[in-house]
Amino acid sequence: MTLKYIFYPGCFIPAMLPHVEYSIRYVLNRLNVELQEIPELSCCPPKITSVGDFKAWLTISARNLAIATKYGLDLLTPCNGCFESFFEAKHFIKHRPDLARDTLDILKKLGLPTKIESNVKHFVEVIHRDVGLDKISENMIKSLSGLKVAVHYGCHLFVTKPGEDVWEKPRMMDEILRTLGVEIVRDGLERICCGFVLSTINDEKAILERSEVRLKSVKSLDVDCLVTPCPQCLIRFEYSQIKLRSMKKVRYDVPVLHLAELLAIAFGLDPLKMRFDRLHRSPVKPVFEKLVKGGS
């Protein structure tokens, strides 16, 4: 059976991480997941815009969900920020009619469905729950055994409905990595903020009090790299390392990879041929070399 979703890569991945988008599309293609591209969709927009205007955030987010509903498909996003925005917008529409009244009026005026049926699914959920770990094993050309990683899930992978297990999706990521043969090393800081949101107000504080805390810890773990399913975390941890070199004359040299890149490598993609190392801002080349040469 072919799984089909509306693909919503968000803005960070297409604009700044083409290697991640390539890996995601490569992996989903191998797993027989069909992606529909819908040009009518707008920015998610990130939940943080609700600080400036709650109704504008809710309405623009709900408009995207209503369009997905019109197509009768769920949204698949690999962006933790987009995931949170759609997830919460659906919650408000469904459970807070007092806050959603104006939004529903506008959807109606735009000729869009006011009953939002579509859901948003994170890339991790689709891979783990909808596709399944067996399919991942079947499609693996090589095991990534021997690779030791630290993980950084990204805050919004913990977003759930009230009462649900917040660790469900992070555990899915762990299980995907273990299926690939990867060893996960813990430091207990997997849930700390990478500093992305704080950086929108105070970049220096975000680097010193968020990103560096995790980087320092990961450095001490003696792992090959840090893996994240979140584009913001990836960008933040790579950028912060560059900034820390000039701010504090400190080098962490922690390679930071996206989960999709590891999946793609296990499925046969050669990141060195694709020159992914040139698109990263952390020293990922030795990791790619290890994975391309090694494995079974």
Next chain:
Amino acid sequence: MIPEEIPKELEEMVCEVYSTGPKRYVLTLSSYERIREAAKTLFNNGFRITTITTLDRGFYFELLYHFVKKNIIASIKILVPKGESKVPSITPIIPGANWLEREVRDLFGIEFVEHPEPKRVVLPPDWKDKPPLRKPVAPGLPETYANYLMSLATKAALASLSGLAKRRRKQMGLPEIVTPVHESKEVIEEVKKISKELKVDRKVPIGGE
């Protein structure tokens, strides 16, 4: 950790606790929507409300509900987005909060949902101007958020594809047009229309028709 003088039931509603003096605590709720629940807990444990302080922080309001029991003062702090400006009323639980909430409503324009008597108490009934202590959002809206809102309302996106990104995408064989960083005029116009209808242009410039 909740101090021993404060009811333990508040623990799961609170995201921050600090002390400003002996027996004087400030407890920030993780969501302003739980104010009624928090007030009920304190009230049922012998605390009475003394007053409500409101601070206009630019893009949000900070409300402090000061509760007292003997020599203990517990101030419950909530943060309310200005875009919303609605808070559940605690008057149905504590009738003594009636005038306090009405005063905040008059001066800051915050609605207290399910207040049994939402009438003017400080301002004359025919007051037409804006609430006198409410500041406009824009000057207090941090530049980043103002930029986000403006970008959202005018471009339907927070980011666009740079020339370099376009070249890289082409080299990798990725689709030239990708949601949501396309520049579709129809989408931009629709989002602009929504923003105008919701009066976002009162906070940030959106531009002409």
